[in-house]
Amino acid sequence: MPDRSDTVDWRAALRDRGYRLTPQRELILAAVDELGHATPDEVLAKVQETASTVNASTVYRTLEVLEELGLVHHAHFSDRAPTYHSVRGHEHFHLVCRGCHSITSIDTAEADPLVETLRARGFEPDLGHLTVFGQCADCQGGAS
Structure with a gap:
C-alpha cells in the first residue's frame, strides 16, 4: 500500500x-x-x-x-x-500491551501473509482499524 x-x-x-x-x-x-x-x-x-x-x-x-x-x-x-x-503518515495497525498499555504502530506490509490468506477467502481487510492485544517484550520479561 x-x-x-x-x-x-x-x-x-x-x-x-x-x-x-x-x-x-x-x-x-x-x-x-x-x-x-x-x-x-x-x-x-x-x-x-x-x-x-x-x-x-x-x-x-x-x-x-x-x-x-x-x-x-x-x-x-x-x-x-x-x-x-x-492517515497522512504510513498506513499501519496497532499492537497494544495489556501490561503497560504501550501502543506500537506496525506497517501494514508486515501483515501481508494474513492479508493474502483473507483475500483468498474473498475478504478485503481494513488494517487501519486492526488492533492486536498482547504483551510487549518488556512486560513478558517482567512477568517471568
Whole structure:
C-alpha cells in the first residue's frame, strides 16, 4: 500500500465534499497529526491550548467528518474512547500491551501473509482499524 501522505489533500477533500475549511477543523486535524494517537478528549485539550473557544462537541463532530472523508481513522485500544490517528503518515495497525498499555504502530506490509490468506477467502481487510492485544517484550520479561 502506498504512503498516503502524498495522496491525501485534506483541504481539497473537505472542499470537494462541500465542507468549509474552518480554523477549528484545521486545528483539530493538526492536533491529531501532532499527537499521533489521541482520544477526542486529548485532541480537545491540545486544541484548547491555542483556541479555548473550541468545545468537545465541535471536536467530536469534526473527528466524525474527518473520518467520513478518510482523513483520520479510529481504533479501539481498550474500553476507553476511540483513539484517532491521521492517515497522512504510513498506513499501519496497532499492537497494544495489556501490561503497560504501550501502543506500537506496525506497517501494514508486515501483515501481508494474513492479508493474502483473507483475500483468498474473498475478504478485503481494513488494517487501519486492526488492533492486536498482547504483551510487549518488556512486560513478558517482567512477568517471568
